[in-house]
Amino acid sequence: MNQAAPAAKTTQPGLAPLLNVRGGRRALEFYLAAFGAEELFCLADDHGQIVARLAVGGAEFWLADEAPDHANFSPESLGGSSVRLVLTVADPDALFQRAIRAGAVEVWPVADQHGWRLGRLRDPFGHHWEIGKPLSPPL
């Protein structure tokens, strides 16, 4: 977060991933379309570089243009991603297909495995998402 960041809607403890991307504006549009994400805010600097805060199904994440000078590398710059994003939703099949239609690439399809209904995709910015839900009732 290199720019002014409005206060969170909540001060509750939480952990939100901040995705470094190449092409922040395009990435923002992708996540809105692919996941039906809500844009909580988006700040842009004079060069069009953005920091945005999004929510999908109530779960928040951040998005920012990469800044290699500040050790903020996109997957494209690194040649891979160091963190997977495990997104739990009520209907993983539907959300997975929606993301594919928006431009994501299937890594493996949604299937019942290891107690989860789960699939994995790579988004156009190189981030990997595992989209699923537990099959068993809550513990």
Next chain:
Amino acid sequence: MNQAAPAAKTTQPGLAPLLNVRGGRRALEFYLAAFGAEELFCLADDHGQIVARLAVGGAEFWLADEAPDHANFSPESLGGSSVRLVLTVADPDALFQRAIRAGAVEVWPVADQHGWRLGRLRDPFGHHWEIGKPLSPPL
């Protein structure tokens, strides 16, 4: 998640980062010590490679040994991290210092900036954490 994963404690929508690391066992011990994280479960294969689920202040994240053949790269393999982990806690100063004592390296210190009290550190496995809380009252 390449191994059997017990059902989540909750089926509520959520987004949890899964950190790829080199040295899963050591990383697990680090996150328990550095953040006072709770170990929800840890599964190991015959080679000692782990998948673990942790919670810090109620916020969950995953941890797994890297598997480059499956595009699961650690920051050490990539030479950087593609996702920052924004951890909101009641006392960021205390948690930041605790993590430093456990072996994390300060990137910039905790300070009031952009409406947050916020600091950034790099953990011994190459993941970057921004630890803070909003200074303003909730919107």
